[in-house]
Structures are given as structure tokens and as C-alpha cells.
Amino acid sequence: MLKTLINELVEKWPELWPILAAIAVILAVVPFLGLYMTFIERKLAAYVQDRVGPNRVGPFGLLQAVADGLKIFLKEQVIPDHVYTVLYFLAPTLSLMTAMFALVVMPFGPVPTNYTGGFRFIVAPGIDIGILMMIAISSLSAYGIIVGGWASNNKYSMYGAIRSCAQFISYEIPLGLSIIGVIAVAGSLNIEHIVDAQSKSIWDWNIFWQPLALLIFFTSALAETNRLPFDLPECEQELVGGFHTEYSGIKFVLFFLAEYTHIVTVSFLTALLFFGGWSCPGIPSPSTPEGASLTYMLLGLLVLVLKVSCVVALIMLLRWALPRFRFDQLMGLAWKGLIPLALVNLIGVAIVLSLDLPKHLLVVTAALPVIAAYYSATQFNASMAKLNSERSVLSKSRAMSYE
Amino acid sequence: MSNKKTKTVKWGEEPKLGMLDALYLPAIVSGLATAVRHAVSGKPTTRQYPEVEPEIPPNYRGVHRLNRDEQGRVKCVACYMCQTACPANCIEIIAAPAPKDDPHWKDRDKFPATFTIDELRCIYCGMCEEACPVDAIELTSVYDLTGLTRTEMVFDKEKLLSVFDETVKSGKDPVRTNRGTLGPASEVAPTGRQGPPPPGRGKHG
Ligand code: SF4
Numbered sequence: 383m384l385k386t387l388i389n390e391l392v393e394k395w396p397e398l399w400p401i402l403a404a405i406a407v408i409l410a411v412v413p414f415l416g417l418y419m420t421f422i423e424r425k426l427a428a429y430v431q432d433r434v435g436p437n438r439v440g441p442f443g444l445l446q447a448v449a450d451g452l453k454i455f456l457k458e459q460v461i462p463d464h465v466y467t468v469l470y471f472l473a474p475t476l477s478l479m480t481a482m483f484a485l486v487v488m489p490f491g492p493v494p495t496n497y498t499g500g501f502r503f504i505v506a507p508g509i510d511i512g513i514l515m516m517i518a519i520s521s522l523s524a525y526g527i528i529v530g531g532w533a534s535n536n537k538y539s540m541y542g543a544i545r546s547c548a549q550f551i552s553y554e555i556p557l558g559l560s561i562i563g564v565i566a567v568a569g570s571l572n573i574e575h576i577v578d579a580q581s582k583s584i585w586d587w588n589i590f591w592q593p594l595a596l597l598i599f600f601t602s603a604l605a606e607t608n609r610l611p612f613d614l615p616e617c618e619q620e621l622v623g624g625f626h627t628e629y630s631g632i633k634f635v636l637f638f639l640a641e642y643t644h645i646v647t648v649s650f651l652t653a654l655l656f657f658g659g660w661s662c663p664g665i666p667s668p669s670t671p672e673g674a675s676l677t678y679m680l681l682g683l684l685v686l687v688l689k690v691s692c693v694v695a696l697i698m699l700l701r702w703a704l705p706r707f708r709f710d711q712l713m714g715l716a717w718k719g720l721i722p723l724a725l726v727n728l729i730g731v732a733i734v735l736s737l738d739l740p741k742h743l744l745v746v747t748a749a750l751p752v753i754a755a756y757y758s759a760t761q762f763n764a765s766m767a768k769l770n771s772e773r774s775v776l777s778k779s780r781a782m783s784y785e
Numbered sequence: 786m787s788n789k790k791t792k793t794v795k796w797g798e799e800p801k802l803g804m805l806d807a808l809y810l811p812a813i814v815s816g817l818a819t820a821v822r823h824a825v826s827g828k829p830t831t832r833q834y835p836e837v838e839p840e841i842p843p844n845y846r847g848v849h850r851l852n853r854d855e856q857g858r859v860k861c862v863a864c865y866m867c868q869t870a871c872p873a874n875c876i877e878i879i880a881a882p883a884p885k886d887d888p889h890w891k892d893r894d895k896f897p898a899t900f901t902i903d904e905l906r907c908i909y910c911g912m913c914e915e916a917c918p919v920d921a922i923e924l925t926s927v928y929d930l931t932g933l934t935r936t937e938m939v940f941d942k943e944k945l946l947s948v949f950d951e952t953v954k955s956g957k958d959p960v961r962t963n964r965g966t967l968g969p970a971s972e973v974a975p976t977g978r979q980g981p982p983p984p985g986r987g988k989h990g
């Protein structure tokens with residue numbers, strides 16, 4: 383029995399090791415990245431606020447992240463009396479697991495569309511439902527939050543979980559709708575194919591003909607990651623800490639890591655789906671998959687990582703540029719703003735594709751938000767005018783009653 | 786009357802929402818621009834504390850000291866004024882008669898045998914300094930007082946005198962009040978030479 387298993391393993395080894403290697407890379411890089419993203423975020427926040435940020439541990443404070451990580455491992459595990467123990471322990475694990483699992487189909491470096499063997503920058507290459515699976519799995523992470531909020535048996539955690547649940551349901555829809563156009567033109571759900579479709583020239587990058595889709599995608603993705611301005615599930619001012627109020631020590635870290643993994647995932651997706659992934663104007667893509675030299679691979683990796691870091695920096699800067707939404711505004715933005723816009727965008731894509739028009743005509747979709755804004759401003763002003771006239775009537779009747 | 790009432794009730798009108806406001810994006814971009822401008826300005830307002838020390842104003846109320854007179858004796862005459870004035874009850878003095886046969890102490894009647902201040906209980910209000918008739922107790926600009934135990938933070942006479950020696954020597958804290966060798970209580974009041982009342986207090990001071 384054991385012998386056949388070993389034989390099987392030896393036989394399959396050439397196919398197995400690239401997968402294991404890719405998994406190892408992800409497992410090694412993600413926690414490290416999580417730690418250092420907190421550091422970068424703190425530094426960036428400090429610079430934005432005219433401070434200097436952590437600068438005591440190591441050169442430029444670089445070891446601060448390591449020190450924080452060590453410290454949090456040594457923290458006491460506080461388990462409150464009133465929690466549902468099994469679910470309480472399950473929630474952080476679930477959260478991180480789903481966040482990591484979504485990375486399985488995500489290329490983190492150049493992956494040629496028909497790759498045969500050797501190491502590649504993806505755990506599972508050639509998955510034809512790639513992007514669909516990724517969105518499906520990452521929306522599962524709502525369970526981690528909901529279970530955590532429920533198991534904490536505490537009203538603030540519960541509120542956080544409920545908010546998160548509503549937010550996830552609302553923003554899944556524009557998220558999915560916005561990338562349908564991209565998928566339709568590439569003709570595949572496979573992320574490698576989608577990137578490949580953008581690799582001819584810089585004008586093929588999806589941002590240049592789907593700017594509206596990018597806007598909707600990025601907004602909804604931000605909401606999915608629970609980042610400011612959409613961080614209602616964990617806003618300190620109202621909910622103590624939201625769903626992770628009762629969590630401490632390493633369990634809290636798991637939640638935290640899941641959140642940062644989400645940010646990385648979202649940034650990667652933005653770069654891959656809209657900014658041409660690893661393609662870059664100066665670097666010609668190899669004519670055949672076998673022609674992918676090591677330099678090309680490394681350059682592609684660098685390009686992708688650069689693009690992703692720009693998106694991550696933008697997400698971090700947005701935190702200091704925007705206040706938090708009110709909950710009804712949050713829901714209104716999804717249901718009354720993003721979903722109709724995404725639908726109109728989708729119709730545009732359908733028309734262009736079925737009439738065989740050049741896809742760059744779709745740039746006009748960028749005008750849609752302006753029209754929507756004009757409409758909503760008129761509506762708002764009309765309703766305010768009505769309210770004001772009601773008020774003036776009221777004040778007149780009040781004034782009469784004074785007499 | 787009724788006319789006046791109607792005029793007092795006023796409804797403010799909200800500003801009209803423009804199209805650009807409803808679009809959100811211009812506001813977001815300007816917010817981002819502000820964030821980036823600050824991020825790249827490279828002018829942090831942080832003071833790197835242990836390396837760069839803050840400038841302490843001369844009337845700062847920090848750790849106490851007991852001043853010495855010209856002969857190096859403790860200036861305090863153990864009158865208990867500060868202990869009585871202290872709102873936090875953190876000064877404890879035991880007075881003793883000055884050794885009359887010692888020529889060094891010839892001109893003094895009393896001196897503090899022990900003088901302790903609990904620096905942890907103190908609220909650094911400066912009442913003791915105000916109360917002291919001979920300017921013996923003063924608050925210095927020493928602000929970074931730390932200790933590992935509570936007993937360590939109860940300063941006795943020797944410690945308070947050493948604070949005097951140190952702060953005077955460093956030149957940062959010259960003796961603040963100087964009303965004479967032993968202060969006004971020991972001297973003839975300079976009547977008729979008092980200046981005008983401090984400005985800004987009105988007729989009645
Ligand atoms: S500063 Fe105030 S609290 Fe402190 S010893 Fe003097 S009188 Fe007491």
C-alpha cells in the first residue's frame with residue numbers, strides 16, 4: 383500500500399513539484415507580506431499625517447514588523463466565557479483559509495497560456511473557470527466574519543457581522559457584473575487568457591476601453607476587503623472593533639492576515655484584469671511558450687509586482703483621503719449607483735460585440751457616471767427644495783401659533 | 786411683538802448639490818492630492834524625543850528642589866507653609882531646632898530635620914513654591930522623572946538638595962525667585978516702594 387503510494391509519488395513528481403513549489407511560495411510570502419504591509423501602511427499613514435512613523439527597531443524601523451509579529455505570538459489567548467467555543471475557534475481559520483484558497487488560481491508572475499512543465503507562478507495553471515472560482519472563493523470569506531461575529535455572542539460583533547454580510551451581498555453583484563465585459567472580450571474565464579488578450583499593445587489594456595468597469599470593480603473590491611471608506615463591519619467608533627472585538631492574540635492575527643491577503647488579492651486582480659498583468663510596452667512577449675526565457679519571466683514578475691504595489695499604495699492612500707460611508711449611503715451606492723451603471727456598461731459591451739464594432743468605442747462609458755451624477759444631483763436638489771418648502775410652511779404655522 | 790417672533794425663526798438652506806459633488810470623483814481626487822502632497826512634503830512635525838529635547842519654558846513646573854542659601858545650608862526654615870498649602874498632601878516635614886552652639890547655624894532658629902515630597906502624589910501645582918516665605922522650595926524644569934519603585938519616588942531632603950545642586954550647576958534652572966537672603970519674611974518690608982498693581986486687573990485689583 384505504502385509502496386504503491388511512494389511509487390505513485392515518484393512517478394508523478396515532475397508534475398507535482400511545481401505545484402508544491404508554488405504553494406510553498408504563497409505560504410511563505412503571504413504572512414510575510416501581511417506583516418510588512420502593516421508596516422508600510424503605518425509608514426505611509428505617518429507620512430500623510432506629517433509624522434515619521436515607526437523608526438526605532440532596526441534601520442528605518444524595518445524590523446518593527448518582525449517585532450510586532452513576535453510580540454503578538456507571545457500574547458495571552460483570552461477566550462471569553464460567553465462565546466460559542468467551536469465556532470469561535472473556527473472563524474479566524476475559515477477567514478484566512480478562504481483568503482489563501484482564492485490565491486490558488488491567481489498568477490503572481492508571468493504564466494504563458496499553454497505551459498507544459500517546470501516551475502510557474504501559479505498553483506493551478508490552466509483552470510478554465512479561474513476568475514469565477516476566485517470570486518466565488520473570496521466571497522466565502524464572508525463566512526469567516528459572520529461566524530466570528532455570531533460566535534462572539536456580543537452585540538457589537540454581531541452588528542459588525544450583519545453589516546459585513548449585507549455589504550458582501552450588495553457588492554458581489556457589481557463586482558461580478560463589472561468584469562463580464564472583460565471576460566467577454568477575452569473569451570475566457572481563465573486569468574492567463576485574459577492577460578494574454580491584453581498583451582499585444584498598451585492600448586489593449588482593459589482600462590483603455592472599460593474605464594467604467596474598472597471604477598466599479600475597484601469600488602466593489604474595496605468594499606469586499608472591508609477597507610476604508612467601506613470599513614463599516616469593523617469601525618472602531620461605533621462597534622468597538624466589529625466582528626473581531628472578542629479576538630486576541632494569534633486568532634486576531636489570522637483575521638488581520640486574511641484582510642491583508644484580501645487586499646493583495648484585489649490589487650492583483652485589478653492589475654491582472656485591467657492593467658495588462660505582466661505585459662509592459664517595452665518588453666515583447668515571447669512568440670512561443672518555450673521561448674519564455676528566465677529574464678522575461680523575472681521582468682514580467684517585476685512589472686506585475688510594480689503594478690500591484692501601485693494599486694496597494696492607492697488603497698492605502700484612499701484610507702487617508704476619504705471619510706467612512708454611512709450605512710444607507712453604502713447600500714445606496716451599490717444598489718442605486720454601481721449596479722445600474724454596471725448593467726448599462728454590460729449592455730454596451732453586448733452591443734459592441736454583437737455588431738463587431740471596435741471595442742475602444744466603449745470608452746464613452748466613462749461618460750455614464752457623469753450622467754448618473756447629474757441625475758442624482760437634480761433628484762437630490764428637488765427633494766431638498768420640497769423639504770425646504772414644507773419646512774417654511776411649518777415655520778409659518780409655528781410663528782402664527784406664537785401669536 | 787409677534788412680528789419679532791416670526792423673525793427669530795430662521796431656516797438655513799442647505800447648499801445645492803452640484804453635479805461634480807454627486808460624482809464623488811473630483812472630491813476623491815482632491816483628497817488624494819492632499820494626502821500625497823503631505824506624504825511627499827518631507828517635513829514631519831515629529832520631534833525625535835530622546836535625541837532632540839523639547840524647549841522647556843522657564844516657568845515650567847517639574848520636579849521640586851530645596852534651595853541652598855549662600856553658606857550652602859538648606860534655605861528652608863521649616864515653617865510648614867508649603868505642607869499646609871499643598872492640595873495633594875504630599876509634603877511631610879519634621880522640624881528641629883537649629884543647633885545654636887554651632888557657629889554655622891547661629892542665625893537660624895529652626896530647620897527641617899526631614900523633608901520629604903512624594904513626587905508620585907504631587908500634582909505639580911506650584912502651590913508650595915507660592916506659599917514658601919523664604920523661597921526655599923522651587924519647581925524646576927526637570928520633566929523626565931522616572932523610577933522603578935514607589936519608595937524611590939519619595940524624595941527626601943538630601944535628594945531635593947541634590948536636585949538644586951544639579952539644576953543650578955547645569956545652568957538651565959537659575960534660582961527663580963530672589964527676594965533677599967532669606968526672603969521677605971526675614972526682612973523689613975520695603976514699604977512705599979511697591980510698584981503699581983499688575984495691569985489688566987481693573988480698578989479693584
Ligand atoms: S506642587 Fe502642589 S502638589 Fe506638589 S508638592 Fe507643591 S503644593 Fe504639593
Ligand code: SF4
Nearest residue numbers: 861862864865867917
Ligand atoms: S514653606 Fe518654605 S520654608 Fe516653609 S517649610 Fe516649606 S520649604 Fe520650608
